[in-house]
Amino acid sequence: MSTPRQRYREQVRREIKQAALARIGEGEPLSLTAVARRLGMTGPALYKYFASRDELLAELVRDGLGELAAAVRAAAAPQGGPRERLHTLARAFYDWAVAHPGLFLLVSSAPTPAGAEEVLRPFLPVFAQGRPARAVDGLPGWAHVPGGDPAAALTGAVLVWTRLQGVLSVELRGPFAGIGAALLAAEIDALADTMGL
């Protein structure tokens, strides 16, 4: 059972993270001073809750990866053909990213494979049923790849991550913004072909 003081501390930390996300969502660089100002706090007061900008960023990334993984997991269905399941999973990833563009960029930049692995796990049993047209050299080896063909599962996971990064880069900024949903459908269809699904 937490004390009132602990609950208050958690509440303030949540508010700081929300203010930081709002700033990132506006395309602004993350500065603790600016976050503090937005909350009517002083910089030194904020440092009682997060020791550094890096600590705040790491926590945002962890939260974001957890949310994205949950969104993808919620779209996993054991029934349906692999092609249809792939589209549904990819669309859940895409929709989450479009709804949280700043957080998506943060999450995509995080260098630890463990978070990406959690996000991609629901794709593995789908791709494990495939027969990729060609291998990709130098893929990272993950600990847990399910039944079927583990190499196909891993190849598919890295390729779907790459395609989603591409489609979302195009949708969220740059000269072709606005055609993301159509691009996603085409790119995932093409990936299903490549993966022999």
Place this chain on the structure above:
Amino acid sequence: MSTPRQRYREQVRREIKQAALARIGEGEPLSLTAVARRLGMTGPALYKYFASRDELLAELVRDGLGELAAAVRAAAAPQGGPRERLHTLARAFYDWAVAHPGLFLLVSSAPTPAGAEEVLRPFLPVFAQGRPARAVDGLPGWAHVPGGDPAAALTGAVLVWTRLQGVLSVELRGPFAGIGAALLAAEIDALADTMGL
């Protein structure tokens, strides 16, 4: 014939742009004050050369798109099969981006299609020989699409832009950095399949 004063002005503007690119390359937000400090200038002195951060950014984007377009154009060869030509063009784009990661991000974010069109132009005659497996809805219409199938050329151009964004997002940051070259080969091979090349 330019005057010494004009030549001096151009020289200082180039130095300002180089310092701004160095800052962007370090992943720092672009601040005119920080750029001025790096050059041993005061902020107000710098404003004599660029009226605003936006003006400096716009000029960096224009320069960057010009450089990227030149790198891709230099890799265009009329001989060779379309598949081989596609790989060569895509690799030239990729190599330029890996060599200029900060500028690549800036250039990819620019919302004007004209710059992207210039970069993608050498791809058009290659894709115009293809027969895409499926269409992508909602593609932007460009003015100048060469012979062959203009719809195929346009589809291929937008898809190769998307794939390059994806592979470069993966290579330049995040959990799978370092496998970009192998990913590029696989993704461009798969695109050649999809485009019927």
